[in-house]
Amino acid sequence: MTTWQMEYFRSPSKRFRPRMRWWLPGAFMENEEIKREIEWMAEAGYGGAEIIHFFQIPNVEVKPSDYGRYGFGGPEWNDRMKAALEAAIPLNFQLDFTIGPLWPIATPAIMDKNDERCAQGLHVGTIIVTGSYSGEIPVPATIDPERNYKLTAVTAARQVEGGETVGNLKTLELETAVDLTHKTRGKRIEWTAPDSGKWCLFGFWSQTNGQMNDSIGAPVIDHYSKASADAVTGFWEEHLFADPYIQSLYEKNAGNLFCDSIELNATMQGGMYGATPMAVAIWSPSVLEEFRARRGYDLTPFLPAIFVKGLYQLGAGNRTDGNSEYDFAEREANGRIRNDFFTTLTELFRDNHLRTLRLWANGHNMKLRYQTYGMTTELTSGLAEVDIPETESLGFRDSTDGYRLQSGAVHLYEREIYSIEVGAVMGYGYKQTWTGHDFGLLWQLHRGFSAGVNQAVLHGMSYETASASGHFEAMFKWPGMSLMGSMFSNEWGTRQPTSRHARALTDYIARSQYVLQQGKPKVDLAIYRHHIDGIHEGMGTELTPYELAGYTYDFISPCLLETPSAKVGEFNGQPALAADGPAYRAIIVDMRKNTVSGDWMSSDLPVETAERLIALASEGLPIVLVGNIPCRVVSYPGSIADLKIQESRLQERIAVLLDRRTVRLVPDQAHVFEALAQLNVVPAVQFRSGLPLLSARRNQIGCQYYFLYNPSCDETYDGEVLLEGRGVPVRLNAWDGSANPIAANLFPLGRAGVKLRLAPNESALFAILEEWPEGDGLESPKPSGTGKHVVMDCWSLEVEGWSPGDQPTSTKLEHIEVELDELRSWTELPELRSVSGIGRYRTELRLEAHGGNRNSVILDLGEVSDTFRVFVNGRGIQGANQIGRRIQIGEYIQFEGVNTLEIEVATTLNNALMASDPNRKPQECGLMGPVTIYYNI
Template sequence: MRPAAEQASDAALMSQRCDRSEPMTHAHPHPRRRLRAVACLLALSTVVAASQVLGEHTGAAAPTPEPDQRQAAAPPLTRDTFADPPNEVRPKYRWWQPLAFTDDRQLTAELEQLRQVGAGGAEVSLQRSNGPGHYEAEHLSTYGWGTPLWADKVETMLSAANANGLSLDLSIGPRWPATVPTVSDVNDPRAAQKLVFSHEFHPGGTTRSGPLPTNYDTAPPRGARMTLVAALVAKCEDPGCASQPSRRLLDRSSVVDVTARVDAGGELSLDLPGDADSTYALIAFYQTPNGHTLSGYTATVDNYSLDTLSEAGARASTDFYDDAILTPAVRSLLDEMGTAELFEDSLELGGQKWRTGFVDEWTTRRGYSPIDVLPALAGAGAQGGLPGRFPGEPFFDFAGGMGDRVRHDYRQTLSDLYIDNRLDVLRDWAHERDLKTRVQPYGEAIDSSEAAGHVDVPEGESLAFGRNDSAHSNVQNYKVVASGAHLSGAPVVSDECCAFRGHVWGATVGEATDRSNLQAVYRGYAGGVNQIVWHGFPYLSRGLAGHGEQTLWPGMSYGGNDSYSAAFGAKGDPSWADYRQVNDHLARMQLVLRQGKPAFDLAVYRHDLGLGLTGLTADTLIPSSSALAAAGYTYEYVSPAQLRDDDARVRDGVLFPDASAYHALLLNDQTTMPLDTAHSILRFVRRGLPVVILGDLPTTTPGYRPDQDVRLRAVIAELVRQPGVTRVDDESEVPGALERAGVAAAAAHATPSDAILDVRRRADGVDYYYLFNQHSTATSQTVTLAGQGTPYRLDTWTGEITPIADYREGPGTVTVPVRLAGHDAEVVAVTPRQDATFGGAAPRNQGPEASAAYSGPAPEPLRLTDWSLSVDSWTPGPSGLPGDTAHMAIGPVEVAATADGALPAWSELGPDLADVSGIGTYSAEFRLDAGWDGVTGARLDLGTVVDTVRVSVNGRELPPVDQMDLRHIDIGDRLRPGVNTITVRVASTLLNAVRIAPGVDTGDRDRMRYGLLGPVTIEPYAATAPVLTLEAQQRSLPVADGGYNEAELLVTNASDRPVSATLTATGADGIAATAAAATSIPAGGSVTVPVAVRNTGLASGTSTLAVTARAGNGLEATENLTLTHSANLALNAQLTRFPRILPETTTAQDRFPEHLAVDGSTASYYASWGKTAGLGPTEANPSTFGLDFGAPVTFSSVTVAGRADGATHLGPRDYTIDVSDDGVSWRTVAVPDHPAAGGTTSFAPVTARYLRLRITDTWDPIRPARNVQISELTVAR
C-alpha cells in the first residue's frame, strides 16, 4: 500500500482536475477530456482505490487511436529499405500552381519529375496566375480555386500521383489564413472576428451623455456590424491617466458594468462618482469582423478569413470541400492513395482574436465572467498581451499583476477554442474522407505543444523558426512542436524547408553557412522532424510573355525573383539532377528517424502560450548551446496540458514510459504554475521521477485565480522537500544534478562541447542516434552512446551499413569517435542483433602495441593545381518563356590555382564566364610517384565547391558524396600507378544567369561565386606502409592584431602500431606559433593537437600558417591554414576556439546566441534571456557578457553597439568594463557613459586574458527592462 501522504496527493490532484485554474469543460471536448469529466464525478475514495489497483494514474486511460487516425508507422529499417527507401519516407515538395490555369499533361509530367528526383509526394499550393484579366471574375470563374475545373485538376493530379506512387496533399484554402468563396460577406458569422475598444476620460463627479465613444483602437472594416460586448466605467489609479503614454492602471474594485444602461440607439447617460481630483474612464468593447480578405484566387470578392475559434469557421472549409472539390472521383482516388494530407499553414491573422460566444466560453472554461476585467485586454494585440510579443502593450491594466493573469486566461481560452473547434473538427472530418491533417500549430497565442497533439502531422518551418527570415532555424522551436506528436503517438513531424529571404535562384545544397539547404534540414531533424517539405517546386506556367514573373524565363518562383528560396525543378535549377542523391540521402535519414519511438533523457517544463515567430525576442527555451547540450543530454518540452493527460504517468522512474520515456523533469526558472500541475509533479516525484529545479520556484498560478497561490506554494514547499528533487542556481549545474540523480546522458561527450546535438530512437533491439554538428567548423569528439552490442555507421549518402571498428564497450554503453564537418550530420546504430541488416562486426582495435620504426618511402599528399574546365551555360531561350532554356558550351578553359591552392570562381575567369550559371566539368591529370605504390585507400579533398558535386576517378563515377563534407571523399583504391584523371562535375545555382536575363528584376543581388574553389588535395589514408595524416579542423582562423588563437589539428595514424608525433608551425612575419610536446597517436587512431598562434602586427588581410607533423618512425604530414587578421580582438565569426564567450555570460535566447555579438556584423545581435518586464539586468541581478581571449592580450578601447530596432535601442545603458587574469578576480577599468546607440570607451592600456561587461540596466523602453541586446562588441589595442 502506498503512503497515506501519496494517497492524499492523488486525492488533491483529482480535486484540482475538477476545479483548476485551467478548467477543461469544453463545448466539444477531446475524447480524453470527456473521460476526465466522467472521472470527476467519482468520489475521491473511489479515485484512491482505483489508483491503488492501477498502480499509476487516477484518470481513465487515453483511448488507443484507430488505425486510420494516424499515419502508418514507417517500414522497418532493413538493408533493402535503407538502400532504397520507400516513398512514404521520402521528402515532399510544395508545388506552386497558378490556380487551375494549368495543362493536364504538364501536371502529369511534373509529378513524374518529382518521382524521378526521389520525392515522396507533393503539396499543392496556389499562386495567382499572371496575364491580362487573370485577376478578374470572368477568368477566375473558370480557373479559380474551388471551381469545377479545379476539382478536375485535383482529380488529374491524384490520378497521376497514384500512378507514380506519390502522395498528394491539398491546402485547406487557396492561401492562408483559410478562406472559401462562400464567405464573401464581411458580416458572415463564419468570418474571423476581433475585439476592439473605444474610450473617453471624465473627471469624477461629472455627468456624461450621448453616443459611446468611437475612437476605436483599430478601425472596423467597411460595412461591418459592431456588437457591443460591454461598456465599463473604472477609476484611474492616477488622475493624470488621460495624458499617460502607456498602460493606464485602473482601480479593479471600481469597475462597473454599465452595458445594460446603453439604449437601443447606442447612447449612454450616467453620473460619474468621485470628485474633480479623480479621473474615470468609460471603455466600450465591441465584437466586429476582422476584415482580413483574400482576392485574386476566386471569382467572389472579397473572401474573408475564417474564424479559427469556432466550429462554424472550420465547417465553412469542410463544407466547401465536400460540395465543390471532393467529387466521387476525387474521393475514390483519395481512398486509393490513403496517405493524402489536408494542410493548413501557420496562423498569421492580425487583430485581437474574438468570436461570438467568447464571453460564455471564457466563463465556462475559466470559471468566472471576463466582463469586468476586460480593460486588461484593451489594446493587448494579436497575441493577447503575450509578454515580449509585439504589438501587445495593453492600453489599460490592473495593478499587482492582475492584468497579466487576465490576459493569460484570455490566451488559454484562445488556445482551447482553437484546439477544440478547429483542430479536432478538421481531423475528425478528414479521417472520414481518407485524409490526414497536417498543420503548423503556431503563430497565435496557443499551446503549440498541446495543439501539435491534435493533428496527424504537426509541422514547423525553417522560416518562422529562424533567427531572422534569412538565417538558420531554431532547433528548440521544433522540439516544442515535436513533443505534441511524440506524446500523442503521431509518427511524423514535418518541416517546411528551406525558405530564405532574398535567396531564390541562389539556394545552395551545401556550404557550411547559415543559409544552405542541408544545414536547415539537419537543424529540423535535431529538433524532432522526420519529414521535409521542400519550399518549393514551381509549375511551368504558361501565358503571354511579359505579364509577370510567371511568364518570363526562368518562370514562377515564390514572390518574385528577389524573394524567398527556392525554385526547384529542371526548368530552372542546374543542380536539379543532383537532388536525386540528396533526396535519397534524406529519405534514409527520415527512415531512421521514424523507427520505433523517440527516447529522451529528460523533459523540460514549459508553460508559454505562443510559439514565437521570425525575429521575435520572446523565447522561453533552453539554448542549443546550453550545458545540457554540451553534456550530450537529449530533451524536449512538455506543457501543463500534457502533464495532466491520462498518459502522464511514471513507471520505474520514467515519465510517459510508453512514449518519450523521460528519465527526469527540469523546471526551468518557472515562476508560475497551475496548481494541478504542481500536484502532478509532486506525484511523479513520489513515484521515482527525478526533478531538477533551476532558479526560482513557482509562487503564483498563471490565471485569474489568486486564491490558489497559497495552495500552490504549499505544494511546491512539499515538492522541494522530496529526496528526488534537486535545486540548482545556474544552468551549468544541471548536468551534474542529473548525474547525481542517476540520469546519464544518452550521448555523453567525453569533453563538454555544444557542437553536437543528439537525437535517439529505439526500435527492435536497436538504438539509433542522429548526430548533428551545429557549428560551422569541423568537430572531432568521443561520444559514449547508451546501448549494447556493436556500433554501426549508417551511411545515408550511399545506403551502406558498416560496423565501426574503433569502439569501446562499457556497462550498457558503446564509445565511438565522431567526426563531422561543419553543419554536417550522421547516423549511428547500436545493437546486439546479428542478422541480414546488422551483422558481420568489424575487427576490434586491440589497443597499442610496441612502437617500431619503418623504412621505405612514405606516400606524399598531392595538391592538384591545374585543371581544364568546360561549362554548359544556361540562358533564356529564343522565346523568353519559362522552361525555354538555351545551352551554350563554353571552354575548355585552363584554370590554375594560386600559391595557397585556391582556384578562381567562374566569374573570375573572364567575361565569357562572368555571369554564367550551369554545369561545369573540371578535369585534372596527375602522376603518382613510387611512394604511392602501396596505397590501398586515398581521400580526395575538394575544399570549397559551389554548388553540387559529382566525382569520377579514371572514368568511374564515385558513389554519392556527402555534399556537406567535401574534404573527405573516399576514392578508395581507384588510383593506379602512373597517370590518373579526376573529373569533378559542379552544378551551380541559376542566380547569375537570372541577374542579367531580359525583363527579370532580381533587385541588387550580388553575383555568386561558382565552381571548384579548392584547394584540392589527395591524401592516402591506408597503405601497405604506415601513413600519417594531418587535418586542420578550421581551415580559416581569426587572429587579430595583438591577439591569440589556437588551431586544432587532427593527427591520424593509419598504421597498426602507435607513434609519437611532434607538430611544428611556421607563419608570416609577426606570427608566432607553437604546438604541444610530442603526442602519442594510437594505432589506427586520431588525436586533436592544439597549435597556439600569436599575432604581433598584422591588422588586416590574410596570411598562411604551415603546420607539419613528424612521427618518430620518420613519417611526415603537412597542412596549411589561412589566418585572417583585423584590429578587433573580439572578432570570431567562424566560432573558432578563441576568443570564446565566457560560460557565465547571461544565457542567450536561442535565436540570438552570444556569438552574434562578435560576428563582425551589426545586422545580427545577441539577446539575453528575458521576455517580460523585470527580467533584464539590475544592480542586484546584473547581466554579464564576457570573453576569454585564450591568453593575456593588451587593449585600450571597447566599443559596444546596442541593437537598434528602428528608433528604439535595446543595448546596455549602465555597465562597467571589467578585466581579469584568471576569470575569478575582476577589476573595473572603465564605467562608460554613452547614448542609447552605444559608443567607444577608451582607457589606459591593460593586459588581461578575460574581459566582461557587467550590465545593470539597458535602454529597453519597457521598464523595468526585459533583457539586453548587443549587436557588436569590438575590442582594440
C-alpha cells in the same frame, strides 16, 4: 536492425522521402504538364507534393469571359486535380492539399467580409467620466466606419488617484471594474459613477477584420468558430467532392489536408505584415460565453486587460509579457487574466476548428497536417487535434529551441511524424544552396532533425506556366513565373542547375528520415515551460547550455503532464517519464526570459501541475528547479483574494516538492548539470572533444538509432563519442546507403565509444544492434589528413552556362572552356563571373604502387558550391558525401598508370540573374578546393 530494414534504409520508400511544396497558378494549367512535373519530382526522389492554389494566372489561350470556370473548386480546377491524382497514385507519389486556396484559410462558401464567420477583432473606445454620463458609447478610431460593427460590451473602472500611467491610461482599480452592458440603449448609455473619482468608460466593439485571401478575394475565416470550419469542409463536400470518382481518387491517394501558419491580424487598419501596432484584440462572437463556462468567471469587467498593443498583429510585437493599454493597478492579476483569455482562445481553436477539420479529413482517409502557430495560443494543447504537427525554418528562425516548442507534444501525443517547412529565406530566391552554411537547406534541416523533426517539406517549386496574360505578363521573365521563389527561396525544380543532382540529396534526406521515423523517440530531459509565445517566437541559433552539455530535451507544458502517457515507468533500469515513449530521465523546471525586459523570471505554475510534480517525484523521477522558486499561478480565479489563496497553496506545494528525495533546487542553469550528475541523469550521447554535437535518438526492439550533427560552421569535430546501448555499433551512411559495423571501445553502464570525424554542418547516423546479421567485418579507418597525399592544381574546365532563351521558360546553353592552374570561384574568373550552370573539371594523375587497403584512398574536394558528382576513370561514384566531401575512391583507381578525375559541379542561378537584377550580388561557386588525394595511410 534486420536485413529487410537495412534494405529499406538503402532504398527508402516514398513515405520516408522529402516532399515538395508545389505552387500552382489556379486551374490555368495543362494536364500533360501536371503529369510531367509529378513524374520529375518522383524521379528526383521526392515522396509527395503539397498542392497550393496560389494566384490565378490566366494564360493567353483562355478568354477572360471563361475565367470563372478556373476558380478553386470549379470545373477546371477539379479536372486538373483529377489529372494530378491519376498521375500520382500509380507512382505512389502522395499529394497533400491545402484546405483552401493560398493562406490564411478562406473558402468560396463565405465571400461577404461582413459575415460573422469571418475573422474578427475586438476594438475598444474610452472616455473619462466624472459623475453622470449620458451620451454615445465611445467608438475607437481603429473601427472601419464604412463596414458593419457590433457593440459587444460596455464596462467602467475607476482610475487610481495619483497612479502610474501604463499604456494609454492611468492604471485602474480592479475591484471597481463593472459590466454596464445591460444599461445600454442602442449605441447610447446613461450612467452615474458611484463616487466622485475619475472613471474610464469603455465601449467594446467587434468587427470582422477585413483580412482577405488574395488568391480568390474571399475573407479569412474565424479560426475559433465551428460554423466557419463547417463552411470550409462543406465547400469540399459540395464542390471538390461533387464527382464521386474524383472523391474516390482523393481517398485512395490518402494524402494530408494541410494548413499553413496562422497569419491572422485582429485588424487590417495597421497593415498586414510588420503592421502599425494597434490596441485591437483577436475575437470571436462566442468568446465571452465560452470564457465564463471554461474559466468559471466573467471576463467582461476585465476586458481592458487584454489589449496589449500590437500583440494580435503579425510582426507588430510578440510581447505577451507586455502591459495592456488599459491595465489594472493590481499587476499580479493582469497577466493571469490574459492567460485565461489566451487559454480560452486555444481551446476554441482546438475544439471548434482543428477537431472539425481533423475529423472531416480522417473521414475521407486523409490526415490533418497543420502549422498551429501564429496566434496568442498555447501550442501544445492544440496539437492534440493534429495528426501531423508541422514547424518551419522561417518563423522559428532556424532555432532548435523554437522547434522544441512543439516536439514535446509530438512525443507525448505519440505522433509518428514531426514535419518542417524548410527553405523559406527572405531574399534567397535562386540563391539558396543545398550544402552551404549561409542558410543552406541541409544546414536548416539538420537543425530540425536535432530537435525532433523527421519529415521535410521543401519550400518550394512553381508550376511551369507556359504563358501569362494581363498584368502577370510583365512578371513573366526567365527562368519562368516564380510564384514565390523570387522573394522567399527557393525554386527547387528543374529551372536551376542543381536540379541535375537532386536525387543524391533527396536520397540522403530520405535515409535520414527513415532512421528518424523508426521506433520511438528517446529524449534525455523534459523542460517545463508554460508561456504564450504570441506570433511564433524565435529563440536564436546559438547553442543552449543544455545542448553544450550534450543533453537532448523537449519542452513540456501543464497539459502535456496530464496526458495518459505522462507517468513514471522504467527505461534502461532508471525511472523515466513516459517510459514507452520519450522516456525523459528528469524534469527541469526552468526560468524563462521576459519577452519585454529580457530578464529571467520564474515559470508560472498551476497548483495542479505542482501536485503532479510531487506525484512524479514520489515515484522516483528526478526533478530540478532552476533559479527563483515558482510562486505565480497561471490563471486568475476571479478575485484578488482567491488569487492570494492559490499562490499560497502553490508555495506550500513547492515546499512539499522540494522535500522529495529526487528533487534539487539550483541557482541557475550552470548548476543544473551538477545536480543531474548527483541524480545519475547523464546524456545518452557524450562527446569527447572540445566541440559539442547535437543529437537525436530513436529506440526500437533490439536497436538504438542515433543522429549526430556538428552545428559548427567552421570547426571539424574529431574525437570519440559515447553512445548508450549494448551491442554492435554500426555506421549507417545516409549518402550511399551502406551499413558497416565499426570498432568501438566498451565503457561501463552499456556505452560504446566510437571514433568520429564530422566536418562543419555534417551529420552521421549510428545504430547499436543486439545482433549484426551481415557478418563480422569492420569498417576500415579513414585517413585523418596525414601521410602521403597529392594536391591537384591544374584542371580543364568545361562549363555549360545557363542564360535566357527565346521564351521566359526556355534556357539557352552556352559552352565555355577554361584552363586553370589554380582552383578559384567562378566569380574570380573573368569568363565566368556572371555565369551559372554546370561545370565539369577534368585532370589526370598518377599514384605510386599501393599495397594497403584500397578503402584508405580518399579524395578530399575542399570547398565546393553547390552540389557535385565525381567520376574516376569514367566511372561515377554513387552517394558522394556532399557536406564532408571526403570520398573513398580506391576501388576506382589504377596504380602505376594514368587516372582521369572529373568533378561535375552545379551552381544556383543567382549569378546568371545578375544581368536582369542589379540588386543581386555575386555568389561564390564552382570547385574551389584544394583537391587532395590521401593514400598509404
